[in-house]
Amino acid sequence: MTPSPVLILDFGSQLTQNIARRVREMEIYSEILPASAPLAEIRRRQPLALILSGGPSSVYEPGAPALDPALLDLGLPVLGICYGMQILAHVAGGKVERAKVREYGVQPFTPAKDVSPLWDLFRPNSPVLMSHGDNIITPPPGFTVAGHTETTPVAAMENRKKGLYGVQFHPEVTQTVAGVDFLRHFLRDICGIKKNWTLKGYLDRHVEEIRARVGTDHLICALSGGIDSTVTALLCHRALGERFHAFFVDNGLLRKNELPEMERDLSSLGIPLEIIDARDLFLDRLKGVADPEKKRKTIGRTFIDVFVREARRRGTYRYLAQGTLYPDVIESVSSFGGPSAVIKSHHNVGGLPKRMPFELVEPLRELFKDEVRRLGRELGLSDRFVSRQPFPGPGLAIRILGSVTPERLHILREADAIVREEVENSPLRSELWQYFAVLLPVKSVGVMGDARTYENVAAIRAVCSVDGMTADVHYLDPGLLGRISHRIIATVPGINRVVFDISPKPPSTIEWE
Incomplete structure (x- = not known):
């Protein structure tokens, strides 16, 4: 039986699912609904x-996402984050205006005196992540200012009597140092919620859901060899056994030596695997395509065309499994109906054609x-698999800015192989989320x-992250950077300059396209 959830209302933030993830980390069940969900639907779920x-909107703009005032009379504890705090203040009778000074990035937050113990985790000048252009000028009646930053007088507020709280910063991201402890304190101590969810329960539930959905049909899987598609394949194989079929598509956009390494690693897991050579088809369709969105959508459509062709050769398959994750979804579309902005179309989400000949099975989508x-x-995967560096589905195509050609692919492959070899032979390997080369136009x-x-310029990218939604630059040792630059320029014909990317996410994305 599904437990009562902590319900997260999505006003369009790119970090909405990050909140749900933090709640799940505490082994507390959470669900996300669009902010427009009817009151009856929210009541039906009996949230805790x-x-x-x-969200990206301003509460005073026409058409901005609204909050049903009746939600504040349900007797439930409520926490508003960023826009969530502003809409809470707006509905409860406060005043929100455009800020004279916008805040983006980490700022020092200081809690007020004589407020509830919820704020005890923050010391004066605690680092918090801000990302807002509006401020609460006047808190609603019955609310107390619970903290401030240098340019935001109302950076937190509370109405202890009604159990209503708000923060202008984002406690769900790692840059807010005490943020996770703050959320835990709110849920466990203020709300009194006990543990009611585990990842193993998620696994068991989705195995049963795959069996129920596919029934007696067969399912094919787009297997890339990365952790996402590998876990998807293991889940589907566990659910369906011999009615599961994995295809590895060589799209010509792989890293150096990737195909033989994938064949070796995946065969050791006992996953039935078939290699499909589609290099010429992908490169032909990408010829002359320079726009990043068009690139991703071309790759997405071509993947589907390949699977349709291969499925027809073997019979009729109705279901296609993909290793889609939430960061793919939230940057491509608003998965839960909220008004989040499209950042880029991932080849397996926004890059898919509108008419699909398959029904998608995406057990990792949340x-x-x-x-x-x-x-x-x-599921029993070794650390070698689990800690593998993420590699995007569109492959090297989105690390070549501009048109993709066999010559440019060769140049990037050789440069990227040097970056990976040097990093993996250094103590940094376990510290980094991703490290790779980009070929600039x-x-x-x-x-x-x-x-x-x-000749061409190559950029080196090295970042640390926990979930891919935010990322910090890892400043590589000058000696390591020097070796990488020297080897690339000396051994890769076509490159005579190497630069280092020092942009975090946000405002940049991890990949360049």
């Missing part, structure tokens, strides 16, 4: 508490990368062997 997410890794361990003048060169 409400969390109002952030999980983040770290949760998938934990799920992989539950610019050329620079150089001098090699006393002769002028005019």
Whole structure:
């Protein structure tokens, strides 16, 4: 039986699912509904508490997502985050205006004196992540200001009597140092919620859901060899046995030596696997395509075309399994109906054609990368699999800015192999989320062997992350950077300059396209 949830109302934040993930980490069941969900639907789910997410809108703009005032009279504890705090203040009778100084990034937060114990976790100048252009000018009647930053007088507020709380910052991200403890304190101590959810329960439930949905039919799986598709394959294979079929599509966009490594690793897991050579088809369709969105959608459509072709050769398959994760979904579309902005179309979400010949099975769609890794361990995967560096489904195509050609793919493959080899031979390997090379659409003048060169520029990217939704730059050791740069320029014809990317996510994304 599904337990009563902590219900998260989605006002369109890119971090809404991050909130749900933090709640699940505490082994408390959570669900997400769009902010427009009817009051009757919310009552039906019998939530233990409400969390109002952030979002890109301003409460005073026409058409901005609204909050039903009746939700504040249900007797439930409510926590508003960013826009969630602003809409809470707006509905409860406060005043919200455009901020004179917008806050983006980590800021020092100081709790007020004589407020509830909920704020005891924050010391003066505690680091919190801010991302807002509006401020609460006047808190609603009955609310107390619970904290401030240098430019935001009302950075937190509370109405202890009604159990209503708000924070302008994002406690759900790692950059807010005490954020997770704050959420735990709110849920366990303020709301009185006990543990009622485990990842193993999620695994068991989805195995049964796959069996129930597929019935006596067969299911094919798009297997790339990464942790996402591998865990998806293991789940589906456990559910369906011989009625599960895994295809590995060589799209010509793989890293150096990737195909033989994938064949070796996947065969050791006992997953039935068939290799499909579609290199010429993908590269032909990508010829002359420079726009990032068009690239991703071209790759997505081509993957489907390949699966349709292969499925027809073998009979009629109705279901296709993919290792889609929530970061793919939330950057492509609003999975739960909230008004979140499209950042980029992932090849397996926004890049898919509108008319699909398959019904998609995506058992990991509500999980983040770290949760998938934990799920992989539950399924018996070794650390070598679980800690594998993420690699995007569109492959090297989105690490080549501009048109994709065999020549540019070769240049990037060789440069990327050097980056990976050098990092993996250093103590940094276990610290980094991703590390790779990018081929830029610019050329620079150089001098090699006393002769002028005019060749490509490569960028190196190295980031740390927990879930892929936010990422911090890892500043590689100058000696390591020097070795990488020297090897690339000396051994990869076509590159005469190497640069290092120092942009975090946000405002940048991890991949360049």
